[in-house]
Amino acid sequence: MEIIIIGCGKVGAALAQELVEEGHTITIVDTNKKVLDVVSLNLDVLGIAGNGASYSVLLEAGVDKADILIAVTDSDEMNLLCCLFAKKVRDLKTIARVRNPIYTNEVEFLKTELELSMIINPEKTAAYEIASILRFPSAIQVENFAKGLVELLSVEIPEGSILNDMPIMEISTRLSCDVLVCVLERDEKVIIPSGDIVLKTGDKISVVAEPTKASEFFRKSGIVTNRVKNAMIVGGGKISHYLAVDLIKRGIDVKIIEKNLEICEKLSMEMPKATIIHADGTDQEVLKEEGLLYVEAFLPLTDMDEQNVILALVAKSISKAKVITKINKIPMDTIMGKLKLGSVVHPKFITADYILQYVxxxxxxxxxxxxxxxxxxxxxxxxxxxxxxxxxxxxxxxxxxxxxxxxxxxxxxxxxxxxxxxxxxxxxxxxxxxxxxxxxxxxxxxxxxxxx
Incomplete structure (x- = not known):
C-alpha cells in the first residue's frame, strides 16, 4: 500500500522501518531535511521536506493516490490538521497521534467529526501496558487477546523454580495447568520451542493461558504473583500522569518524584490522592529517603533514556522492587537484554505495533x-x-x-x-x-x- 507518514521523529522512523519491512511504499514528510536524509539513507523511503499540513506538500507526497496517511509529529493539533486536509484531497484512511491528556475524553468526538480511522496515544498505551505488568510483578511483558479472555505473559525462570530441568511437554501434567509455552529466549536466541526442550533457570519464556490459569501456573511454578500495593515513579511526564491515574483507581499508593516545580503543582491538582515530591529523582539519597528500599514497584519514566537505565540499575541493586524501565532510543535496544533492567517499555514500538495491526x-x-x-x-x-x-x-x-x-x-x-x-x-x-x-x-x- 501507499502510505504517507507525517513526522520523522522516533515514532515516525520506527513506524517507517516496520512498514518498509512489510513491503509497503512509504513517503515521509518532515520539516527537518537532515533527519529525512538520515532515514532515507537507511531505509527505502521517499523523504519530502516541508510542512505536512500544506496542501502543496501533501500533493508532492502523493496524497491524491495514497491509501493511508499517518500523522505522528510532536504537535497534536498539527496531526489532526494534516489528517483533515488529507481527507479533503482524497477519501483515504487517516491515523493521528494525539498525546495531550486534555483530549482523553474527546477521542470519539474527534474521530467522528474529523473522520479519523484511528487515534493513537503512545503514552496512554504505554501506561496501560505498565499497569498490566504490575498485575504480575514477576512478568516481563503482559499482553491481552480477545478482550482479556487470553493472556500472553513473558517471565524469567527464577532460582529454585520447579520449572528448572522440566521438559515443556510435562508442564501441563506435572503442574496440572492448562498453559502453553510458545517462546523461549536463551543465550540471546529466540526459539519457538518443541515439547522436548528442557527449561533452565534464567530462561525467559512466554506462556499463553486464561488469566486464572496463568495465575495458577505462576503460583505452582514458584514465581511471585502478588499484585503490588505501592509504586514510586520518577518523572512527571505524560506516561506518569496516565499511569498514576490508572494505579490509583486500582487502589495502589502512588508517589511521583519530579524536579520541575510547575509540573509538581499541576500533578498535585490533577491527582490529589497521589503523593507528589518536588526533588531530583536521579539523586540516590532522595530515592532512599522517599522509600526506595521498601517500595514494591519502581518506575523510571523520565525523558532521558540514560537516566532511566541508571535508575533501574540502582533500584535493582538496592531494593526488591519490580522495576519497569521506559526506553525510547532505537540504538539502545541491542544492549537491553544484557542489562538487568526488569521489564522494558518502548512507547514508539507500542505505537508502531498498533498502527501495523491496523494496516x-x-x-x-x-x-x-x-x-x-x-x-x-x-x-x-x-x-x-x-x-x-x-x-x-x-x-x-x-x-x-x-x-x-x-x-x-x-x-x-x-x-x-x-x-x-x-x-x-x-x-x-x-x-x-x-x-x-x-x-x-x-x-x-x-x-x-x-x-x-
Missing part, C-alpha cells in the same frame, strides 16, 4: 484478518490473533495434519467465549479466533501459517 487488518480483504498483533521477545517474535472466516483453507482440519511453516506455533483457539489450548486432534472452525506465535514476519491472513 494489516485493512489490507486483508479475503480469508481471515489480523485482530491483534504484538511484538514480543524484544521484537524478535510476533503474537497474532486471526478471525477465521467461512472460506478459509484451514477449517475443519486437525491441527496435527496442517503443514505449518517453520518457527510457528498455534497457541490458542477462542470459540464462543471459550478458550482452547489446542492439541493435535483439535480443529479450527469458522468464527474462531486463532492465536499464533512466530518469528516470521508479514503474516496477513490465517492461511499464511501454511507452507505453500
Amino acid at each position: 494489516r487488518a485493512l489490507q486483508n480483504s479475503q480469508g481471515s484478518s489480523v485482530e491483534t498483533l504484538y511484538k514480543i521477545a524484544d521484537n524478535k517474535a510476533e503474537a497474532l490473533a486471526f478471525k477465521v472466516k467461512e472460506n478459509c483453507r484451514i477449517i475443519n482440519q486437525k491441527i496435527e495434519t496442517l503443514q505449518l511453516i517453520d518457527n510457528l506455533l498455534v497457541t490458542c483457539i477462542i470459540r464462543d467465549g471459550r478458550t482452547i489450548i489446542p492439541r493435535g486432534k483439535d480443529v479450527i472452525l469458522p468464527g474462531d479466533t486463532v492465536i499464533v506465535v512466530t518469528t516470521n514476519v508479514g503474516l496477513y491472513e490465517i492461511s499464511d501459517i501454511l507452507k505453500k
Whole structure:
C-alpha cells in the first residue's frame, strides 16, 4: 500500500522501518531535511521536506493516490490538521497521534467529526501496558487477546523454580495447568520451542493461558504473583500522569518524584490522592529517603533514556522492587537484554505495533484478518490473533495434519467465549479466533501459517 507518514521523529522512523519491512511504499514528510536524509539513507523511503499540513506538500507526497496517511509529529493539533486536509484531497484512511491528556475524553468526538480511522496515544498505551505488568510483578511483558479472555505473559525462570530441568511437554501434567509455552529466549536466541526442550533457570519464556490459569501456573511454578500495593515513579511526564491515574483507581499508593516545580503543582491538582515530591529523582539519597528500599514497584519514566537505565540499575541493586524501565532510543535496544533492567517499555514500538495491526487488518480483504498483533521477545517474535472466516483453507482440519511453516506455533483457539489450548486432534472452525506465535514476519491472513 501507499502510505504517507507525517513526522520523522522516533515514532515516525520506527513506524517507517516496520512498514518498509512489510513491503509497503512509504513517503515521509518532515520539516527537518537532515533527519529525512538520515532515514532515507537507511531505509527505502521517499523523504519530502516541508510542512505536512500544506496542501502543496501533501500533493508532492502523493496524497491524491495514497491509501493511508499517518500523522505522528510532536504537535497534536498539527496531526489532526494534516489528517483533515488529507481527507479533503482524497477519501483515504487517516491515523493521528494525539498525546495531550486534555483530549482523553474527546477521542470519539474527534474521530467522528474529523473522520479519523484511528487515534493513537503512545503514552496512554504505554501506561496501560505498565499497569498490566504490575498485575504480575514477576512478568516481563503482559499482553491481552480477545478482550482479556487470553493472556500472553513473558517471565524469567527464577532460582529454585520447579520449572528448572522440566521438559515443556510435562508442564501441563506435572503442574496440572492448562498453559502453553510458545517462546523461549536463551543465550540471546529466540526459539519457538518443541515439547522436548528442557527449561533452565534464567530462561525467559512466554506462556499463553486464561488469566486464572496463568495465575495458577505462576503460583505452582514458584514465581511471585502478588499484585503490588505501592509504586514510586520518577518523572512527571505524560506516561506518569496516565499511569498514576490508572494505579490509583486500582487502589495502589502512588508517589511521583519530579524536579520541575510547575509540573509538581499541576500533578498535585490533577491527582490529589497521589503523593507528589518536588526533588531530583536521579539523586540516590532522595530515592532512599522517599522509600526506595521498601517500595514494591519502581518506575523510571523520565525523558532521558540514560537516566532511566541508571535508575533501574540502582533500584535493582538496592531494593526488591519490580522495576519497569521506559526506553525510547532505537540504538539502545541491542544492549537491553544484557542489562538487568526488569521489564522494558518502548512507547514508539507500542505505537508502531498498533498502527501495523491496523494496516494489516485493512489490507486483508479475503480469508481471515489480523485482530491483534504484538511484538514480543524484544521484537524478535510476533503474537497474532486471526478471525477465521467461512472460506478459509484451514477449517475443519486437525491441527496435527496442517503443514505449518517453520518457527510457528498455534497457541490458542477462542470459540464462543471459550478458550482452547489446542492439541493435535483439535480443529479450527469458522468464527474462531486463532492465536499464533512466530518469528516470521508479514503474516496477513490465517492461511499464511501454511507452507505453500
